[in-house]
Amino acid sequence: MADYFADASRRVLLVAAAGFDPRSRRVSQMLADTLGDRLSAVFIREERPGASDALIQEADTNESALRIIVQKCAVLKVDVFADDGAPVGGSRIVSLLGQQPVASDVTDVILDLSALSIGIGFPVARMLLEDCEAASNRAFHLMIVSNPEMDDKxxxxxxxxxxxxxxxxxxxxxxxxxxxxxxxxxxxxxxxxxxxxxxxxxxxxxxxxxxxxxxxxxxxxxxxxxxxxxxxxxxxxxxxxxxxxxxxxxxxxxxxxxxxxxxxxxxxxxxxxxxxxxxxxxxxxxxxxxxxxxxxxxxxxxxxxxxxxxxxxRPEPTPTDLPDMTVHLILSGPLYAGYDRAAGPS
CATH class of the missing domain: 3.40.50 (Rossmann fold)
Structure with a gap:
């Protein structure tokens, strides 16, 4: 991954969560260490009615840290539920992202799914994938910092x-x-x-x-x-x-x-x-x-x-804690030029 993003021609937009999950910062930090000012970001803050003060404070801390890690960034706050309790987060985030078109010089768009909910992450993934495929010369990536033991907490x-x-x-x-x-x-x-x-x-x-x-x-x-x-x-x-x-x-x-x-x-x-x-x-x-x-x-x-x-x-460490695992996928872009899904590579 470092070799790919070390190319000076790469301009990357990261879309990720700014929530309470400690994995929220990992991908941003890894990319910022390699890309420097060639990295920009949109961070999504999911607002839920039952969030505790402790989790809100953790999210605030992560958001502040993310703003320092990626200085060219925007934070989008999304109310996941409507006033009547209907889940509307997917529709709202698609609308908000639609108001922030990807800059023309961006070569790679990365969606960090690590700390995004399914109701937000899936619509965003579909939207960004379609946008990158329409651009033809822009790659779309998925990245995940996975830790099943953390999930259990x-x-x-x-x-x-x-x-x-x-x-x-x-x-x-x-x-x-x-x-x-x-x-x-x-x-x-x-x-x-x-x-x-x-x-x-x-x-x-x-x-x-x-x-x-x-x-x-x-x-x-x-x-x-x-x-x-x-x-x-x-x-x-x-x-x-x-x-x-x-x-x-x-x-x-x-x-x-x-x-x-x-x-x-x-x-x-x-x-x-x-x-x-x-x-x-x-x-x-x-x-x-x-x-x-x-x-x-x-x-x-x-x-x-x-x-x-x-x-x-419950973030308390336990004897069964193990290191995070990082997954990186490229779903579309110039790397797939000449590849037909039905017939295979040409």
Whole structure:
């Protein structure tokens, strides 16, 4: 990564979170160390009604630090909920970013998903990807600082309204065919009730295929999640053990390929008989969520989500703490010139 951005011709725009998560600063600092004044940024501050004073103070500290790390920056504050409690953060951030067009000399746009929520990060990713593809000579990157052990220290209080993420809505059902719907919920610690609400909002499913992190840094993580979700898996969702899906906790491309293969096979199986629909619910690891994001964009899959009203963060160090892992993906740009998705490289 350092070699790529060390090129003096690179002008980079970073879009990232300015929240309470300690990972908020990592990518900004790494890029600033290499790019210097060739880096500009837009930092997104997600405002939630139930945020505690302690988390607001942490976010204020991170925002101040980010303004020092990247001096050419703007901070966009986004109210995630409307006055009536409806989740509107995705629509609002797309509107705000639309008022700040990317400068013509920017060669690379980077979205740091590390500390952005799914309801904000996914619409922003789709918008920036389309903008970069329209520019043709501008690359679009995803970066993630992942730490599953840190994720376990952050719990959320979900809202009561499950719905589609902006830009990833459920398609209109065809009139002449029955619907065969497959739901792929990403299992993560402490989200049983949230996923149950999402499943109820989706409705009847032909199959439910839970997504588990394996291989994982903690070899027992998948087993622990299966134990935690046992009642939901067996009694509520009636999941066939053969339908459980596994994807690497470290590599979003593994998740992308797995979901793409499932989509292709399911479409072929249902062709001419039922209307196939695949719905994703990425609520855990951002690495797996990035794979789900790519699959949703590539195959026009729906993403159903339950927005978070507030978070609880327990930052105290524990003996199981491990170092952060950094993931860097280039999704579009000059590196892919001459590449046709269907035919392969020309």
């Amino acid at each position: 952050i719990s959320s209080v979900p809202s009561s309204r499950a719905g589609a993420v902006k830009g990833f809505s459920l398609p209109v059902e065809a009139d002449d065919q029955g619907l065969a719907q497959v739901w792929i919920p990403q299992l993560t610690r402490g989200c049983t009730s949230a996923l149950t609400q999402i499943g109820a909002a989706i409705g009847r499913c032909y199959k439910i295929c839970p997504l588990l992190p394996f291989p994982a840094r903690n070899p027992r993580r998948a087993d622990d999640l299966l134990s935690e979700y046992r009642t939901a898996l067996v009694d509520e969702w009636e999941v066939d053990p053969r339908d459980v899906v596994y994807a690497s906790e470290r590599n979003p491309l593994d998740c992308f390929r797995t979901l793409s293969t499932l989509k292709t096979r399911f479409d072929l199986t249902m062709k001419g008989t039922y209307e196939p629909r695949m719905v994703l619910s990425p609520v855990g690891s951002k690495v797996l969520a990035a794979g789900a994001l790519m699959a949703a964009i590539e195959h026009e899959m729906a993403v159903q989500y339950l927005e978070t009203e507030s978070y609880v963060f």
